Amino acid sequence: MKLLPNRRLVRFADVGTISYSPYCICIRDDIVVIYSWSVTGNNQYNYTSKNHIIWMNTDGIVTKRSLFSESVWKRPCSIHNLESGLCVLYRVNTEYKLHSIELLEAKSDKCNKLYAFKGIYGLNPQRNFECGGMCVDNTGNILVSDYRHHSVYVLDKELKYKNRLFDSKNGLDKQTVISLLNDHIWVADGNQIFIFQYANI
Known part of the structure; x- marks a missing residue:
């Protein structure tokens, strides 16, 4: 929230800056989390990712900020803002749509990494994992849409693979974003949407 010179309050005014642009937002338990990001460098001289995460209430009052940089x-x-931390889906390559998932320690100012998704099928996720989207059930399991393997599967709270829910046998081909609503998982796939019954694992 920002107070203008004319004494007018503007809600959610300090979300972006000149250096950072908002890329993600989530809302849980009346807490709004906004993840802003910028990058410097290039392929020849390496990159530096600059991360700015803001926690605020639904009135737009900032309760916490985290600033940290990584040489990547x-x-x-x-x-997704979980009880155990902040679950983040990252794109890790400028040329290919490869991804990683990390659980960050939200209590830390630097958002230290607690866990990272190690992949399935014995494949390194940063070389093989192309994720269209993720969502979280009400017990903290993370549901992942794996584009390369035409499947949706479940990770536990430590980002370890638990089991596959749906795959090409269920009609999935080019699935991307996924969401949960009223015990059903919605999966966008090409020009159609699949709706599957979902029971918490």
């Missing part, structure tokens, strides 16, 4: 190109695509 890693753009946030989706976030």
